[in-house]
Amino acid sequence: MTHSSLRPRPPAASQTAPGTPFTAALTRSHLSAPQLVRAVNVKLEATGLPALHPTTAYNWCTGSMPRSPHVRSLVALTLSEATGTTVTADELWGPSTQPRPVLSAADELLGPRRLPDVLNTAAHWSAETTVHADTQPATPTTLFTAVWDATHQPPSPACAMRHSAPRVEPAMINLLEEHLSSLRHLDDQTGGGPLAQRRVRIALSEVILLLRTSSHTPDVRTRLLHNAAGLSQLGGWMAFDSNLTAAAQRYQLLALRLARAADDTDTVSNILGMLAYQYAATGHPQEALRYATAAVEHAARSLPLVRARALGRLATAHAAAGDIDRFRRTHEECRALITRRTPGDPSCLYYFTDEQLAAETGHALVELATTHHRQTRALLSEASRLLTPHVRQGGVTGYRRSAVLHGIHLARAHLLARDTEATAAVLTHVAAGLAGVQSPRCRALLRALRTRAGRRLRTAGHPHALEAVDRALSST
Structure with missing residues (x-):
């Protein structure tokens, strides 16, 4: 289902109106019209709304605008993110009958x-x-x-x-x-x-x-x-x-x-650690270090498991920053504390087990392998050893989404190690486990890895793995 059933052809260069505010903003964003629609569709689908047809933005280049005020706002938001400046729907298409203030989070x-x-x-x-x-x-x-x-x-x-x-x-x-x-x-x-x-x-x-x-x-x-x-x-x-x-x-x-x-200091520390993880996962290691350090400080007087969780986030932030020595030291502190569980541990940390810590550590080692080239092979080997049990068992122990996410990291580790057979095997396993996992982030990461691995796997004679991933991603 789409917002528009029309399938217009992309307009020729002479048909566009380069002086319109929308076209000017699109040019500044360095996005093509289809790329803009794909980015908007991510936001629409994440909120349960129907996606736009891939060619819809070509109509906007010739002077039309989305009928839905919500879509107009999402287009403006996407262009704002791409250009690094605030773009409003009113600037793109003129004042609306029901203007809404542009708020930051x-x-x-x-x-x-x-x-x-x-x-x-x-x-x-x-x-x-x-x-x-x-x-x-x-x-x-x-x-x-x-x-x-x-x-x-x-x-x-x-x-x-x-x-x-x-x-x-x-x-x-x-x-x-x-x-x-x-x-x-x-x-x-x-x-x-x-x-x-x-x-x-x-x-x-x-x-x-x-x-x-x-x-x-x-x-x-x-x-x-x-x-x-x-x-x-x-x-x-x-x-x-x-x-x-x-x-x-x-x-x-x-x-x-x-x-x-x-x-509730324990929950405050946990939230700060989650913000650190999100910054690390999106390529902002210095911000990740700032929040992870704050999480550790807030957990200073907490139970061992709460302190372990904060230190685990700090270790992840150090890995994102490429600091292998601080990563190793912080990880050892975390590993020593995680074993000291008590009946009074916060219920929200039920998932933070030795197996989860091993998976997080494996992911961090993959990130470190991309920046420490003299240790790449050893780091990837260690990462594979730590990731494999969770990827194999997570789906049957109640952590299906995590098994998919860390399976993507494991496949990436094998790809970086140039082991196409292992890469294909893990991708096939991940594709089989994707059914029922509605995580847009996991699907986006898997799609990007499939693109990166495509030529190498075909050349090595493993097209079946790519076909399995394509089938899994095309299912809803």
């Missing part, structure tokens, strides 16, 4: 904010399911400022009981906590597809409503805040998994505010 969560104001902001977000998709990502400086504001606000004082409002009983919060656990396991299996994201947003809006309108004891209130922070963090992770940068930033900032209001 941090705009509504900067500075001192009272908890009721934060909750009201979150309630507004849940009123429109696509409200985040056309929001501009915050700049690194603005995001760090918002994170600083969130982590330095004082915990929210307990409110007096409102006896006229419905009361949240412990049995209700038990149910909400079980629901959060189930949603986390859903993400482990399917990733951040649009339906899973919607379910998390609905759950978050329900808890926000309880915080705003119900009565509760101080203990239940703290558990509600903790639950809302967990849902918001999960929503941010799923948005990142769907390549929705602004939405990911918004939900992580909200999660920080909620966790800080509950004086």
